[in-house]
Amino acid sequence: EEDSIFVLNHGGIVAFIDGMQKRQFNVTVRRPQHLFGGSSLRIERLNDSVDTYAARTFDELVDSPTIFSLPDTATFNVAGVDVLVQCAHSGVDNIARVYADELAKHCQTIARFLPAMPVNRYAFLFYLWRGDRTKVARPFEMGALEHNTSSFYFLGFQRKPIGLSEISIHEFLHILVPLNLHSHEIHEFNFRRPVMSQHLWLYEGTTEYFATLAPLHDKTMKEDRFRNEMQSKLRSSGLPDTFSLTEFSRDVLSEANQELYPQIYTYGAVNAFYLDIVIRSASGGKQGLLDVVLALMKEFGPNRPFHDDSLFDHIERVTGPKVRAYLDTYVKGRNPIPSADILPLIGWKYIPEKRSEVLGFGFEFDFGMSSGKPSVKLSPTGKVNPLKVENGDVLVSVEDVPLSELFDSAEGRTMLRKFRSPSKGATLKMVVNRNGSELERNGEATMVEKIDRHFFEVDPAATPEQVALRNAVFYE
Secondary structure (H helix, E strand, O other): OOOOEEEEOHHHHOOOOOOOOOOOEEEEEEOOOOOEEEOOOOOEEEEOOEEEEEEOOHHHHHOOOEEEEOOOEEEEEEOOEEEEEEEEOOOOOOOHHHHHHHHHHHHHHHHHHOOOOOOOEEEEEEEEEOOOHHHOOOHHHOEEEEOOOEEEEEEEOOOOOOOOHHHHHHHHHHHOOOOOOOEHHHHOOOOOOOOOOOOHHHHHHHHHHHHHHHHHHOOOOOHHHHHHHHHHHHHOOOOOOOOOHHHHHHOOOOHHHHHHOOHHHHHHHHHHHHHHHHHHHHOOOOOOHHHHHHHHHHHOOOOOOEOHHHHHHHHHHHOOHHHHHHHHHHHHOOOOOOHHHHHHHHOEEEEEEEEEEEEEOOEEEEEEEEOOEEEEEEEEOOOOOOOOOOOOEEEEEEOOEEHHHHOOOHHHHHHHHHHHOOOOOOEEEEEEEEOOEEEEEEEEOEEEEEEEEEEEEEOOOOOHHHHHHHHHHHHO
C-alpha cells in the first residue's frame, strides 16, 4: 500500500548545522488527511492535513522519531504516565488496543519496581513489516531502539504481541538511564566527530539487568526462571579472555566492537547483577544498584551530565570502597567477572563446566553479526572431530542451504536442529570459510564430548545470611 506509512527519523532528514544544536526546532508536516501522526513530542493538528510540533534542541529532535500512518492507536495511563501506542502496518487491522493492553501489564511491573516514574509521557511506536523479510535491507536486524521518552520497533507483523515483554520492559526502563543519568558525551553529543561514553555497561547492561529483575521483584517471574535467565546470558557471552567494559564502550564504534556489541546485553547484564550483589553485601542488604542509580539521578537528572571519568568516584561516594574495587577490577579492568566469588554471597553455586558424551558432530558454534549479516564461527569441542573442523572456521552453507537462508526458512531451521541434536547415523555436509578459502566438510554423527559451561545452582546448604542477602537483592 504505497504512501501509507512514513517514518520520520529526523537525524536522516534534518541537517546538523553548527551553532544550532541548542536552538528550538519547529516542524510542520503536510500530510494526507487519512494519516495520523504519532510521537513522544506533542503534535498539534492545525487542520485536516497540517500538523506541527516542536523540539527544544536538535538533540531532542533527533531523539524523537515520528510515524505517520493509517490510524491504529491506543493509549493508557500508568502511575501518572500517559502512554501512546501506535501500530503502523499495511492493511486495516486494528491491533493497537491488544498491544496496549499487553504493554500496560509490563509498564505496571516497572511502576511497582520504581518508587516513582521519572517521566509523564511516553510513546511505543511500532512499524510492523508485513511483506517479504528478505526484501528488508537488513532482515536479521529487526528490533527496537530506545529514545528518552519513546521507543521505536521495527518488527514482523503479528496481531498479538508475542514475545514483546522482555524487549518492551528494557526499552521503557531507559527512562532511568541514560535519560536521567548520563555523561557529557551523551548530553552534548558531537555530531561531527562522535565521542562515545565509556559507560555503556550502565546505560545498556544495567538496564537489561533491571528489565530481568523487575518481573522477579514484582513476583510475576519465579526465582528459577530468573536464575536461568542470568545463567543463559553468561553462557551466550563469547568474549576474549581479557575484556574491559569501559574500553569496549569508549571504542564501541569500531568494527571489531560492533561485532561484540550484543555482549553488552548478556555479559553486561550479568555484570550489573554481580555489582548489585556487591553493593547489597557491602551495605548489609540496605542498598542496591537501583538505589545507587536513583541517588545519582536525584543529584544529576536529565539536564546535568556527569564527567565521564568521574562516575566511579560518584558511585564510591554513595556506596564505599568495596564497590569501587569491583568497578576498577571488573568494569574498568580487563578481568572476567568473578562468578565463583559473587554467587555464593546469595547462596548460589557456580559450576564452570560439565562434560558429557553425546551424539554429535564434534564442534560448537558462536552466533554473531558481521556487516549487518549473521555470522557463525565454529570450533571443535574435543579430540573426536568427524568433520575436521578447525577453530575459527566460518560457516558458509549447510546441505547447500546458504547461511543467509538458514535463519529465515523452515528448511534452514531444520538444518540448525540437525546441528544441535542429530539422530544416529545422520550425516552432515557443510561449507566453511577457512583463512579466505571455502572448504567442503562431510561427516557422520558419532559419540563426542560435549562441554556445557556456566551453571548457576541453588546451594541447598545456604546459610540464613546468604538467603537474606538474596532476598534483599531480589525483592527490596
